[in-house]
Amino acid sequence: MTRAFKLALLFSAAVSSLAAAEDAPQAATSPNAVVGASDVIIVTARRRQETAQQVPLAISVIRGDSIEATGNFNVVKLQQLAPTLQVYTSNPRNTSVNIRGLGVPFGLTSDGFEQGVGIYVDDVYNSRVAAATFDFLDVEQVEVLRGPQGTLYGKNTTAGAINITTNQPTFDFEGHAEITAGNLDYKQGKAAISGPLSDTIAVRLAVATTSRRGTLYNTRTQRYLNEQDNLGLRGTLLFKPSDDLSITLSGDYSKQDPYGFGTAFVRVGTTQRALSRQYDALVAAINAATPGRNYAVPSRNVYDRLTDIDATLQAGNKIGGASLKVKWNVGPGTLTSVSAWRFWDWKPQNDRDFTGLSIVSKSQNPSQQNQYSQEFRYNYEGPKVDAVIGLFGFKQRIDTQGVEQQGADASRWSLSGAQATDASILNGLTATNTQYLKSDSAALYGQVSYKLTDALTIQPSIRVNYDKKQGYYNRVVTTGAGTVISCTPAPAAGTTLAAQCGVYQPQSTSPSVSDWNFSYDFNVNYKFARDVLGYATYAKSFKTVGINQNGLPLTAANVPDLSASTVKPESVNHFEIGLKTQFWDRKATFNLTAFHTSIRDFQATVNGGQFGTVRGYLANAEKVVSQGIEADFKIRTSERFTAYANGAYTDAKYKKFTSAPCPPELSGGTLQAAGTTPDYSQAGVPGALSPRQCDISGQALPGVSKWAFSYGAEVNAPVTVLAKQGQIYLGVDGNYRSHWNSNASPSIYTDVKGYALTNFRAGFRGDGFDVFGWVRNAFDVNYIELLQVAPGNVGLIAGTPGDERTFGGTIKFSF
Template structure:
């Protein structure tokens, strides 16, 4: 059970290695630099983690894990998971808005593209042991964080919810029985303002303590909308978190926690990037369609950051909940119970035609989600045996009330221009689909892991998980014409088709892992792991593809579970009295029945549906290094090579350059106007979307003693760089949607003084690199490619204090 002194260890940590660190590097006699990640540490400088549900030093944990402490997060401006990717090369995060967010580790986790409510994520997000089922939770600001642990590879035998790709384990600062306070204020260009504060103190000495934390972040948008005279794609985040710790007895702690997060920016615009030739007739491709309206975007260069979207943008969401955590020291171990309730409210507005034309005038999928979780586990040791075992229950309800409406330009844009219907705006003007989408999910599991210390050096660690999942859903799309009629023509049905179906899925599965580790020396650990993982089957809740008669294909209502075979070997080492840490991991993962989000060539498909790819493989090597040559200088470098591919996916949807043509026995060359398109494409051997083969993070910090006026302290210079090579931004790789590799550089210069003061200036994306976060195609395959330019260079200053 945690003690007061243990909870206060983070206060010992001064200079943080700016970014990743996975082991303490400093000598015990230099407490001003206890660790490189300012995470809790032993007196010898080793970082303590709870990744395996017990407190242990990270270099003795036989799995690939990175630890980032709160001070490192603050120093590098890493206030959400998106920023975390710049210091975690194996982590991929892409978001066109909070609901449509992809979070992957080593290329696996959730399908790339628009979110489908009926599928589960493969990367678990845990905050103080509470599972967050919505990836949208990762778009909020970190609030009063002690450390973030990024675990790579399957974690189902240790964590409540099955996590086949990995887990992000976030630990907030706990209430303290010694009064303390922290505050931070930042200002920057683009009207950037960020404020953070926390206070903790005892209410009843040695028995009851509280902690209250809050954060506010706002920033003007980076894209100017000439239609509304507003900047869009800004930030408007607010978060508050409260905790109450009751030390009931010397062996029992109870922690009641609650949090509320609100986000309400004018977001999220995707704007004109380029056009590419498809198989559609020329009069149905972008250039001819735009010419028919005498339309041109405000700029043909996306990095002018201009748009003319004519639908109001909104990305309002609320996330919050409450939890009760009990930790009871019983016998040789600790019994932990975590009861939690969480909610997610999503209220969006999008311009899904991506143009300043009234094609799609309404596109929104407001959602309300509720989840309940209960986890009970016991972890302890007896002789040469360490063990953890637990039970987990999860229940989720979700309702989405989607709506889409077409405008007066829809007929000409979406229908065959040579037809009479295309010349009549009333055919599609006002055509509307109102969707009622419901989901109920129940998941139950028993899991456990045993560590057997065969000798003082050799450990064997088997784990097992039994899981039951049940999902039921309902999808009802009611389509009405502009006059309110439900009687539709073939043209209208081809754009927005009424659908009604009720998918169901339930299954048991058994998964497990086995790890062997061996200490060659006290500072050199070898390990090898095999894991068999399962990811629950899914149900399609974004509408089904249609057959030739414009009827939903019901066989596509469900997707099979994923089966994963994972092999990993690693080396963890420390040298020169822990001043140098070198860790290496090599992995190979095969995923059978990979759950992919795909699209088809139909005009009205705005959201993807789910399908199973036969086999996907991701394999690679990761290197992590951290060094402290002196008390003044700390360095780090992390690199990742990831080869993530479809091994077998022969009936995949085609990329845009092969779509939109007529059917026939022999397909035309890609980009042949009026050509023949294949019914499906074999994309076996192609890259998985969103994964760079090469990625890296590197940097360091140099400090030296100095004084300002009467203040003695240390001046410091911090440098943080990152690199990602080219990656695909489309489920079926396209010549039009590859994103070129890019390198980023962040700088900071500051002065630390007193017991906890820090004043510094910072520049992020210092070289003002232009790059895209995502690229996407327009519905209907006109050849339009839209994208989301990443943030330009930003700069500002921060003042921080702790007492």
């Protein structure tokens, strides 16, 4: 038994002995429900309505008014309120959403694997995490469920789920509008209106738009990049002919068209490449070859927020769809059908060398995705037994057309000797890839809650799942003159063709894989007293098979490694115990959770430093373990004061990963002899021999902070202003994350320092209005959101600095 579990058990016993057994009906507060929200938080985590404190699982609930008050307008920002949620993004497609360090493999990702954290909007599963980068649109609340959720949610999720519920049509006329303006030319507008069309039909329409100047200044193009430019629309029609039947038709469309996304120079770290072929020496050689050029990055301080990347940038992003939800009270329960179609159209252009040099002159992988899902679910609630049984079907098609091209400086950057001086060898070398993915999934799941006594409930759950994936990837490589090259048989060393094949290899793969999986969980929960609930859960879960869709890594013989076409499914064993308590006449809430999750054949995104696969590829780590403790506390002393504090300790490690790609400080040199014991003693020594693979067992998973905290408080007082009665209020919220590493194989060069952010707001609100000013990152803390390793093992590290201090004001009206 881990130390975390022992501590949680001792705390559970202590609180249980102090709990008072009262008989008043249960009410619940969410530890994350910031000031102004109702104390009774209703959730649908178990596919039925119940209060948050009654649910025997770890869940954070963030109300819509709390989201708006704290300025967390999408899932990326939501991590400031939910400590165990981590979201890291370089652009909408390359976004990682993790809970407790698990979920989507961190890094630039492939489409050929499943999300470990499911994102649901009104019961509809969103297959790609790009949906997380859009503005929340007319949201009622967000539930962040931690731990495996496959026995109650349509798509299997091994790490958790984000359940977003939007406001629904009403038969009473209502509406609200919100306008926000701030520095960096920040402008945001939101509006929604709802009301009846007849006695049985109601409609709701909502719109949101956000724009903001970019946070990095490109000295080459003389304009800011990494802008925000979002538009979202949602319409919902409710037909309710009787109390037993409701039919809801919803449609939504969101569009982003910012100038972005780019990075800035952060640092140079020496690799094992020859010193003359590392970043600073290469820049000097390029300048020497072109007298008067004198290239240098505009700043070596990333917090100057300057860059000079030269490639065309674009981040066109469209996402939307429609759903039909039918709820029908049949017999003793409720039958629910959810039919949905969703699309995603992604049109990017990127700078893949992260510099103002013409190394990679073009990089773009536009993608079109369509998904269809159908879910049938039957819920029964009885005096002793509650049950859910469901069927889920899912079909997806993804098409991608990619182009990557080398530029005029590529030979000097990537080649050595006389070849480095011949720009024509790599200039214009182009890799054009065509790919598609077909993914089909079907599942039968169910859960039963049986009340053995008024206090003791057991809850077994099962899921039977079938997945099939078919992929196609074809890369054609052409020279600057348009000649198609072939790298089979392997060209002679030292030739022009060998140099070209060393950068881009023609590849063609058609992987196909299918798999059946059976998973289950068992929960026991006991009500020690009226306001003290304890629970324990064991879950046996899985993440299904994956395929590599962005090109395969190269072997030591410089040919595509076909054995990497597919990756094994993950096998998950999860243990969790928790305690949910309220005390001080329910003015205070304290919840505690301890967890231990082990995953065999963990699907990790890794990066070998090669140009052709720099986006990363999937590989199986033998075993990963994530364990820790989470605590949530809220206190509401009166209507005048509310405060909360949440914390999490997460110890997430590669328990065993013996054949991982090496970090940059152990890469770039001539490979050590095959079959020898890897020598890690010369990290960062130019010219040293490089291990063929590295054993990173025991090292931390990327993207995970060991310590994370969030807090907030608000105080208010009644006043009358301009004959308007209301409240003046002052609020503060903040979060802290300890350091974390951004490389799949942790590197000394990609360690991101911990940081703490603090936000303030102050305003006046009353019946139907709210006017307030806000400051975010009030102390103008410098912090990094993401670090990336440039390809080619030259030692360049680029990154994205977090937002500087921002400030502005918001006006809200409702009627």
